[in-house]
Amino acid sequence: MKPVYHKTTIRVGLMMETEIQAMVRNLNRELKNYPNIRLQYSEALKNVDFSRLELISSVDGWHPSVEGQKALAEAAYTGLHPTLDFLGINPPRKASLPH
Numbered sequence: 001m002k003p004v005y006h007k008t009t010i011r012v013g014l015m016m017e018t019e020i021q022a023m024v025r026n027l028n029r030e031l032k033n034y035p036n037i038r039l040q041y042s043e044a045l046k047n048v049d050f051s052r053l054e055l056i057s058s059v060d061g062w063h064p065s066v067e068g069q070k071a072l073a074e075a076a077y078t079g080l081h082p083t084l085d086f087l088g089i090n091p092p093r094k095a096s097l098p099h
Contacts, residue, residue: 024040027039038083043079044076050064050071
């Protein structure tokens, strides 16, 4: 990404995140009479720390490398715990991804 677009891209991303969070809150209010349905917003992928260069593709400097994909998969798996609890599925908390 060209540096000139960096600030605006971050701003647009934050705006989208705020809107998605509001949509989830609103939909959950509408679904309050349906206890078997739950919509969840997760920041699991957002919170992956990409400050380590080996997590970024050397091809384009934007997409995750194989190691970055593993970090995203681990975060997604961990982020599923609240949903799995809701469904009554309780995998071990410290389990890593199946290999």
